[in-house]
Amino acid sequence: MTNIGILNLQGDVLEHFEITKKALEDMDAKADVFKVKTTENLSKCDGIIISGGESTVIGKLMEKTGIKDMLISQNIPVLGTCAGMVLLAKKTDYKQPLLGLIDMEVKRNAFGRQKVSFEDEVEIFGGKFKGVFIRAPYIEKVGENVDILSEYNEKIIAVKSGKFIATAFHPELTGDTKIHKYFIKEVLKCAE
Ligand code: GLN
Numbered sequence: 001m002t003n004i005g006i007l008n009l010q011g012d013v014l015e016h017f018e019i020t021k022k023a024l025e026d027m028d029a030k031a032d033v034f035k036v037k038t039t040e041n042l043s044k045c046d047g048i049i050i051s052g053g054e055s056t057v058i059g060k061l062m063e064k065t066g067i068k069d070m071l072i073s074q075n076i077p078v079l080g081t082c083a084g085m086v087l088l089a090k091k092t093d094y095k096q097p098l099l100g101l102i103d104m105e106v107k108r109n110a111f112g113r114q115k116v117s118f119e120d121e122v123e124i125f126g127g128k129f130k131g132v133f134i135r136a137p138y139i140e141k142v143g144e145n146v147d148i149l150s151e152y153n154e155k156i157i158a159v160k161s162g163k164f165i166a167t168a169f170h171p172e173l174t175g176d177t178k179i180h181k182y183f184i185k186e187v188l189k190c191a192e
Helices: 013-027 055-065 067-074 083-088 178-191
Strands: 002-007 031-036 047-050 078-081 089-092 102-107 117-124 127-134 138-142 147-152 155-161 164-167
Touching: 002 013, 002 178, 013 031, 013 178, 031 178, 047 083, 047 178, 055 067, 055 083, 078 083, 078 178, 083 089, 083 102, 083 164, 102 155, 102 164, 117 147, 117 155, 127 178, 147 164, 164 178
Parallel strands: 002 031, 002 047, 047 078, 078 164, 089 102
Antiparallel strands: 102 138, 117 127, 138 155, 147 155, 155 164
């Protein structure tokens, strides 16, 4: 059985849990989803999702629990959304703990004051997707081995680099399982 973890330190963990469960059911995948709070939980994961929330808080808790170091060395697929995307970056405009798994530079709370939270249609995988942005970051710079999956108003908002996927918006709040299914396929492929 393949295990997909949802990092359960802070943020909208439940929403990711529910939508991953739904995606797995739709796909009839031989995989399970569970919440991850400790390195022991993490050691059982074949892939992990880092939710939105407050990236400074999640990062500090990842350090405290030892999850940060373990996640860096474990080399499993990771999906990071919003704060999760920030944590995957090599660099941000804040001083905070980072995983640095994707060669990218991220600007936090980047869409400006008047656009603290908003929804708009974005394009990904050649189709439309409901982009839910909540104090969202965007990507300012990517390295050579990073594929851009989506741009919005000329800002990079989703990328894939090897087995790591990041979105600035919140696919877990839409009911649309497309991005989760894409991630699950990556996890199943890597776990083969
Ligand atoms: N602004 C938050 C951060 O940078 C992310 C917000 C979110 O995840 N919705 O940590």
